[in-house]
Amino acid sequence: MIPNDLKYAKSHEWAKIEGDVATIGITHFAQEQLGDLTFIDLPKVGATLTAGAEMGSVESVKAASELYAPVSGTVTEVNAALENAPEAVNQDPYNSGWMLKVKLASAPADLLDAAAYADVCAAEAH
């Protein structure tokens, strides 16, 4: 459940980089840890993200967790469907569960590839 074509942050967000645009969301591992999501708080279109800084939060019945921006840039699109159907993140975190599209301010640094991220998950699962 860790697609090879994506990049990952240690804080469990993924980014799909296509030219100077990144699509971002949270990983399968993250959604599984949180359980059924009930609410997702995302920045608005036009907001500036800084890699590693808080950009929003997700809530489940018994937990809440901050989201950290995996890349720096400006939000160009928000997945509006998540407002009424946060379960998409549980069901399909890498496709219909995407959260933001971001116009990159700089080339992303410090992101992990699938293999390195798999190690992070394995370490946390213990």
Add this chain to the structure above:
Amino acid sequence: MPYVPHTPEDIRRMLGVIGAPSVASLFDEIPAELRPKSFDLPAGKSEMDVLAHLEALAKKNAVNHVSFLGAGFYDHHIPAAVDALSMRSEFYTAYTPYQPEASQGTLQAIFEYQTAVTRITGLAYANASVYDGGSALFEGAMMAVRHTGRRKLVVCEAVSPIYRVMLSSYTSNLHLELVTVPHKDGACDLAALTKALDADTAAVVVQNPNFFGTLHDFTALFAAARAAGVVSLISVYPVLQSVLKSPGEMGADVAVAEGQSLGLPLSFGGPYLGVMTCNKELVRQMPGRMVGRTVDTEGRTGYVLTLQAREQHIRRQKATSNICSNQALCALRALIHLCLLGQEGLTRTAETCIERAHYAAERLTAIDGVKLLSGDAPFGNEFAISLPVNAYKVIDKLSARGVVPGFPLGRYYQGLENVLLVACTEKTSTESIGIFAEMLRGALK
């Protein structure tokens, strides 16, 4: 020993199972240096003796005066069934409904309370209540601060001074700016309030009826606030709200209230009930408990505490508030009270209160030198009169003769030393209004 059932034999058995030589040994971990330096409390008394003592203290309180005191806290009739039902021990000896399957009574009652108060304010969402009207106002202001990311609160001076002092205590470490817009002879200065709204303002805070009893329509102010990205926060009086234009109809974002007038005795200041309602846009900022409807594994309707991820036990220092309970029993009383009166009963109550107050104002202003502070501004069940003498003088004279004529506004407002705030409820008889008027006439001679 009262309320401890263990016999000496029970205690011996329990110590045997624990493997401890004595009860005292269970406290061995407390070092000698931490043992009490004193514990000089009176010896226990029988139930009869304690009750006799408290009855004697209760008698020292003068509660049989004819009273025109209000100031946001009113002596309404409480139907007998409110006491009878809320004193069912299944309600009052239960804890916060953490185990929903064993707490459907409390949960459904809170859900119904939430429904009732949203109908009263005309806003869609409510929480399960907070401590009192003042803490509700503070929490409402904090909702606006979080929602807007702004740090200025524009507060009308005719908002209860009791709540305004709470607001300034609570916000003193939070780096917020409180801007107070002066009242004009007991009326809200709508033009000045509108003018005070700017790009740094999180909320405009008003009250209806205001502390002076004066009524307003804040529709235009709230529209201006919306245009400026400012949250409109209003504090209301639930009984009068049965007839007055609702916060929802005025376009408010957050409406709060002191719920004491709904089935809670005055009880020297508490326990009371902080009512909080808001529109959909702000519901995620709502503090405290909320109950939501759902289904069980068999598909039956049931109720649970919901949206708990906002709360302190999950979010810790990032929670919307540190509040971790509600005034469940007070909310239950308010709900039962509203159900017993119904729409017709609450409307009649409000109309009677207003009718009596208007009659009282007519009688009192017929006395030489007594005028309504706010002139012909409309008022509900309470109004301010200016007297030719200091209001305290009148209070002293009349209360010695069994009439407490009202609240001296000079206590909170400089320049209003001669102004008395007079409240009526459905319990205020026209006879007592007549007696008050005659006594006041005599006192001013």
Add this chain to the structure above:
Amino acid sequence: MNTVFKKSTEGREGVWPVKPEKSAADLLPAGLLRGKSAGLPSLSELDVVRHFTQLSKRNYGVDGNFYPLGSCTMKYNPKFTETAAALPGFTRLHPVLPQLKGAGRMCQGALEVMYETEQLLCEVCGMKAFTLHPMAGAHGELTGVMIMAAYHKDKGNKKTKIICPDSAHGTNPASAAIAGYEVVNLPSKDGIVDPDELAKVLDDSVAGMMMTCPNTLGLFETNLPKIVEMLRSVDALLYYDGANLNAIMGKMRVGDAGFDVVHLNLHKTFATPHGGGGPGAGPVGVSERLVPYLPVSRVEKLEDGQFFLNYDFPKSIGYVAPFYGNFGVFLKAYAYILRLGGNGLIRATENAVLAANYLRKRLDGVLDVPYDRVCMHEFVASACKQAASSCHVRALDIAKALLDRGYHAPTIYFPLIVKEALMFEPTETESLDTLDQFADDLIAILAEAEINPDSAIGAPRNLPVTRLDETRAARNMELTDDL
């Protein structure tokens, strides 16, 4: 069960007052009146009585059910305190009366209740002064931290942080944050605060530390004297969360032990009913150096024995309540303390600790008890063995199975530092028969679950509803009958 709104029948008469001569439209300008009716229900008195009586039967309370809910002290609430609080001499008293000059004479009885209650709490806790104003435990915490902030501000101390141990109730960090502080989380060692860990985070920027003792694991903080000394060295204040006072009355006093601020939960230790989640009362006591910062007003006694309210404290944090706190609640605590007396309070503590240790021993080996030593008034067990075994029965399932047998469940989502926690607090008021029956039933539940896990996983079955879909509730946000 239908909501009360669905039971409404137009025209049915409730407890209606006489119709006034004038309507709102006669009395007020049309522009001030509501267009849409609030739509409150029309019900007969019996409709209402039956609805709420039936609702009450869908609830567990201490009177009907053993309620060993850890950290909540669900002891029996004596009935006579309700009689006392219902006296018209108290219920009819208007709170602004003392603000009319000289009108203190009209409420001497109430002021005496306040004064005496404060004195009694001072002696129980060894504090210099108490305020009764905070309206709940969490409100007391906020008040206490505001007092700490006022002290530092007055002394010119630049303090920005409050330390909270990881075993702390979530309210502690939330209260500190709302009072404007940054929260520093302190890891525990063997279930208690470790002075070495404390040393790592303690510096001049620390305003204070919030602790409870015994802590939320039911363990006594044996390093307390050392902790007090360390905090004093940087002029940091020590806050006592009184949630667990029932464990130490007459055995240790908060003030003697070096704490500067304490809040109490009168609805726990002093037996005022929890009311389904409130109203509570959270009085705050302080050491001598913090007295100037207490909220106003404060009740004082004159030489002639008269009581009055003093508002003249320029360093006070101001007002935290509209008046004097939840009078109707602390009045019950006052009656309870008078009834028990000093010896009665000590007996309450001794028997609460005895009962907790007895139950701990009865369940030892059945459940895992991670901190297996003498506990105070409560203890934490863990269902980690059961959860990890082939039957996969978790703490939640055990809790639900207990509900089916007529018990309220122990606390299960707390403390966070124990996995699959079950926190038991039997209190001093439950008989040995009740404790034995409870232990036997819990053992039977676990034995049955081993053979047939679904017996617990499918619980409860005997209550008005089975497990509820909390995710659906949070997603749909159906918070009223109109949504």
